[in-house]
Amino acid sequence: MTKAFMNESKSTTDQVRVRFAPSPTGYLHLGGARTALYNWLLAKKTGGVFILRIEDTDTERSTKESVQEIFDGLTWLGLDWNEGPYFQTDNLAKHVEAAHKLLESGHAYRCFCTKEELEAQRKHAETRKMAFMYDGRCRELTPEQIESKVSQGTPYVIRFRVPRDPSAIVAFNDFVYGRMEKKGQDIEDFVVLRSDGRPLYILSNAVDDALDRITHVIRGADHLANTPKQVLIYRALGIEPPAFAHIPLTLDNKKAKLSKRSHGEVVTVSYYRRKGFLPWALCNFMALLGWSPGDGREFFSPEGMIETFDLSKINRSNSTFNYVPGDARNWTDPKAIHFNSTYIRTLPLHELIPYVKQELVEAGLWRDSFENGDKQWFENTIDLIRARYLTLKDFSTRGRCYFADEFEFDEAAVKKNLGKDPQLAEYLPEMASLIENLQTYDTHTIEEVFRSYSEQKNVKAGLLINAARTAVSGTSVGPGLFEMLETIGKDRVVDRLKSAAHLEPRPNKIVLMPKEEPRPNKMIFDEE
């Protein structure tokens, strides 16, 4: 409408400008993170700009912690933004200005109805199972009536004057849902400015998008129904609306009958960080919740996904996050774990190592020699053990025996592999001595010791192999024994074989997964 506004909002380039605009009222959860990811992907793909805007106009519910969580989460995921963070509250004056412009141009009007009156009407309609929509009684107040109420100091809100012409329709094209139309008659005269002078989201959000020259609004489908209202605002302000892409919501697994209690953290980004996820593994998983390239590919490098990503390939139907509470192995969607473990197994070693380092540092297992004198050994070891790990946590739990001398013995493994034959108490120290005397200590020579010793004693090699495995690692599973013994090292192997001879089956269970912490949340992930 006004020149100032148009100038500020007019797009000066063809560059794609997208934004992630979360409200800092809770955790950054998977739904929001996926929205951020899609925005980021489009920006990267088009050489555009990705903006972070914190929509903190709900001052009662917004928290500093939540803002920090959003920063941390996006940073961890690798979804770097080019502009911002902007804070919506910084633009309040502009939003108010817009509201007044709407008023002046006749696109909006003052409504003096009180909250109480409206609430009563709403209740009334509800009890009679009627649809409630503001009846527009303040719509046609005469200038004199308005003047009178204003001079009396009667509080008022500013409502948008939605076209009531039966033929009026508001339409927009959505990249995902196609052409969307809504009759003006089905849209309420919505409030854009509160009686205390603060703007509402519907206005602030649209004005900010205009101010930030957003070209594509990619957000959750929960905003689909709001969009016609915002289109109305844009038009009334003389601004060309951005393009829209509403993405389907992610739902909870209903059948699991999740209570709010049993939920919580499993839907937050920070939880996956703590649980040992590789950030890109999470991104890859999230991306496929509602988008697919259509050719069956599922694993993408960031570059590959950027290249392949396409708004038109986003689904229209909601997806379900397949989380079943109480399943220790599948503590989150099994497919998410699949992505993580596959990345751990297949990532170029030099890309994985920094994550492993961080994990070992946190667990107190890191030694600086791992990137100096023992660098080669360390890399070989990681490469050897990573194949069967699901999360980074496994490096410090299941992998502990490779980096420390104190580790736990699995009761069942001890019973099965060390308790199998009492003769082992004799065999193991003897083998330890043989190994101790080896001139060269490598996979080949170690294997020779085992093979010839088993022949000599006329016992199955498997008996000795399994016993040794448990003796040096505490478990019954792991890499090939001879590689394992080589990497663990001669001295340690000798010590462990000797002491294992005296090991008896006793309770000493290993707990691999950290305990589930309590926390809950909503069933649906808001996408913005």
Next chain:
RNA sequence: GUCCCCAUCGUCUAGCCCGGCCUAGGACACCGGCCUUUCACGCCGGCGACAGGGGUUCGAAUCCCCUUGGGGACGCCA
């Protein structure tokens, strides 16, 4: 209650717009087998879906209608 969106294996999905190549493909999970010193990986195989009903058509997962189910919006929340 009103308006809107959606509907393929348990889950994520391909196919749908431009009907026939679909006795519906892939992935995860699950089950079995092979490999093997264990566990994984890998490979082979199995289980498993077009929500229901009408139409249109020579032919429908694909088009139309109805029903059902799920979801969203309907706030001086975002």
